[in-house]
Amino acid sequence: MPVHNSEIADKFDRLADLLEIENANPFRVRAYHNAARTVRGYPRSMSDLLDDGVDLTELPDIGDDLAKKIQSMVETGKLPLLDEVEARTPPALSELMKVEGLGPKRVRALHLELHIETLDDLKKAAESGKIHEIAGFGDKSEEKIKQRVEKFSGEEKRTKLIEAEDIAKPLLEYLKKAEGLKDIVIAGSYRRRKETVGDLDILVTAKKGADIMEHFTGYDEVDEVVSKGVTRSTVYLRSGMQVDLRLVPQASYGAALHYFTGSKAHNIAVRKMGVKKGYKINEYGVFKGDERIAGKTEKSVYDKVGLPYIEPELRENRGELEAAKKHKLPKLITLDDIRGNLHAHTKASDGHHTLKEMAEAAAGLGYEYLAITEHSQSLAFAGGLDKKGLLAHIKKIDKLNEQLDGIVLLKSSEVDILEDGALDYPDELLKELDFTVCAVHQKFDLPRKKQTERIRRAMDNPYFNILAHPSGRLINERDPYETDLEKILEAAKDNDCFVELNAQPQRLDLTDEGCMMAKALGVKISIATDAHSTSDLEHMRCGVDQARRGWLEAKDVINCLPLNKLLRLFKR
DNA sequence: GCCGTTTTCGGCCCGACTGTTTTCAGTCG
Numbered sequence: 001m002p003v004h005n006s007e008i009a010d011k012f013d014r015l016a017d018l019l020e021i022e023n024a025n026p027f028r029v030r031a032y033h034n035a036a037r038t039v040r041g042y043p044r045s046m047s048d049l050l051d052d053g054v055d056l057t058e059l060p061d062i063g064d065d066l067a068k069k070i071q072s073m074v075e076t077g078k079l080p081l082l083d084e085v086e087a088r089t090p091p092a093l094s095e096l097m098k099v100e101g102l103g104p105k106r107v108r109a110l111h112l113e114l115h116i117e118t119l120d121d122l123k124k125a126a127e128s129g130k131i132h133e134i135a136g137f138g139d140k141s142e143e144k145i146k147q148r149v150e151k152f153s154g155e156e157k158r159t160k161l162i163e164a165e166d167i168a169k170p171l172l173e174y175l176k177k178a179e180g181l182k183d184i185v186i187a188g189s190y191r192r193r194k195e196t197v198g199d200l201d202i203l204v205t206a207k208k209g210a211d212i213m214e215h216f217t218g219y220d221e222v223d224e225v226v227s228k229g230v231t232r233s234t235v236y237l238r239s240g241m242q243v244d245l246r247l248v249p250q251a252s253y254g255a256a257l258h259y260f261t262g263s264k265a266h267n268i269a270v271r272k273m274g275v276k277k278g279y280k281i282n283e284y285g286v287f288k289g290d291e292r293i294a295g296k297t298e299k300s301v302y303d304k305v306g307l308p309y310i311e312p313e314l315r316e317n318r319g320e321l322e323a324a325k326k327h328k329l330p331k332l333i334t335l336d337d338i339r340g341n342l343h344a345h346t347k348a349s350d351g352h353h354t355l356k357e358m359a360e361a362a363a364g365l366g367y368e369y370l371a372i373t374e375h376s377q378s379l380a381f382a383g384g385l386d387k388k389g390l391l392a393h394i395k396k397i398d399k400l401n402e403q404l405d406g407i408v409l410l411k412s413s414e415v416d417i418l419e420d421g422a423l424d425y426p427d428e429l430l431k432e433l434d435f436t437v438c439a440v441h442q443k444f445d446l447p448r449k450k451q452t453e454r455i456r457r458a459m460d461n462p463y464f465n466i467l468a469h470p471s472g473r474l475i476n477e478r479d480p481y482e483t484d485l486e487k488i489l490e491a492a493k494d495n496d497c498f499v500e501l502n503a504q505p506q507r508l509d510l511t512d513e514g515c516m517m518a519k520a521l522g523v524k525i526s527i528a529t530d531a532h533s534t535s536d537l538e539h540m541r542c543g544v545d546q547a548r549r550g551w552l553e554a555k556d557v558i559n560c561l562p563l564n565k566l567l568r569l570f571k572r
Numbered sequence: 573g574c575c576g577t578t579t580t581c582g583g584c585c586c587g588a589c590t591g592t593t594t595t596c597a598g599t600c601g
Contacts, residue, residue: 028573060574100599105599106599136591136597
């Protein structure tokens, strides 16, 4: 069982937390966190990189020492230094640091003074009123800890982007009513269109004297006001979502927007570039000495460090700064580039609308084509069509196409990939289709090698065209099944197959990193909604967001092609 | 512990808010 990047990253983060509690050199602590971020976000597994003989010190923030530690973890699953540290500092202390308001210093104090090691210890200590006796803690701290421990669930919950939108939109409408408000924008990972967001960062500018903060904390969805200041306030909404509101002068709007959009790694890298040029960059602007020389727009900030504007979706320090320096940034795909949708269901399997209704909805979005991809015969529980049923459906589509104007329905099927890699219909039936969308829907728990081989074998079939939702994950609900994505993409490349970026907001499968890997390997992508209703068709925008995070351009995406060119791609 | 068209040693992003303090440490983003 190969070690996942996330496991390596978690170990580095835990080690960093414990070292911080032990009062280690803060820069050493940061080095471990930085390495964790690099490893967690890396599109290829450390294990595969080592197999290929890649020198890990080439990766950002990985030096000789950490490269060795990663190698040790890949080979043995162990990080000896972590074991060593955990032997003298209780491992659960790093959990305590996740409680809001508790950092390394206070966790250390709680441990030294009251021998608190676990959440349970902390809860008891708070209830028995021992905490306020420690130097640096008072009655308020004790009370807050008591409340926070009560609410603490242990896991940091990130909210799916589309759910965050549902929370953000009414709040934004409410905030816009504030007296004296000028600009308002949601920054942070929401603006970078990350698939999940941890909190909402809202940036505003306003007329002098306007009481925006009062208005904000008075929102009727506010559950708790964490802090409230002149330029910054933090609240929790009833939904559990944390919202930060920041107020900056208009002259600083661009610098603040850049700062609060992040990512942190991108910001730090840009700041470092500023320092090299003798500037200081913060949320108020770019400064040369005391003089503000830029900051009204984001572009002005990039300008000062000698870079072109970088789209928010790219700001992850995953090579965008290097690309920008060389003027090689991708021209990111937009929703307008999309000409059709290659994955949709109707009432014939598990969809909610008829062929005609789906066709008209797709035409209404300005599409040239919509592919009808009912489930195949093995997927009985999702209304999969048997051979006869599919043939009849094909005829229905032919007939409807004669009546339709401006849009063409493509005859396809979401064909199951069986456990042995065979497709769920015989070839003589598959050849009646314009193309196929093939997918794994059962036997999610095969070992990595077998699962990978299953999909690769399926691609050997000349009627295999697009691999749908390649990992099967459901965000926050179901883990991806174990595969070697790189090997699958290589097989797709070799067999002239394509890979889907499923735009369902709970799937978004490929990931952004998967898109980057596909692009690097020369595999083109279908961004498709897997629509089960007419309204689902509008989830295309979610897929496009994810594609943009994955550096994709219109030329990388097959459903940006006109119909005649698209169909040529499916002849293998 | 990482990193280097000034450096292989000496830097490492920085400002706001809170609470516990009498001038600032701790935490957060």
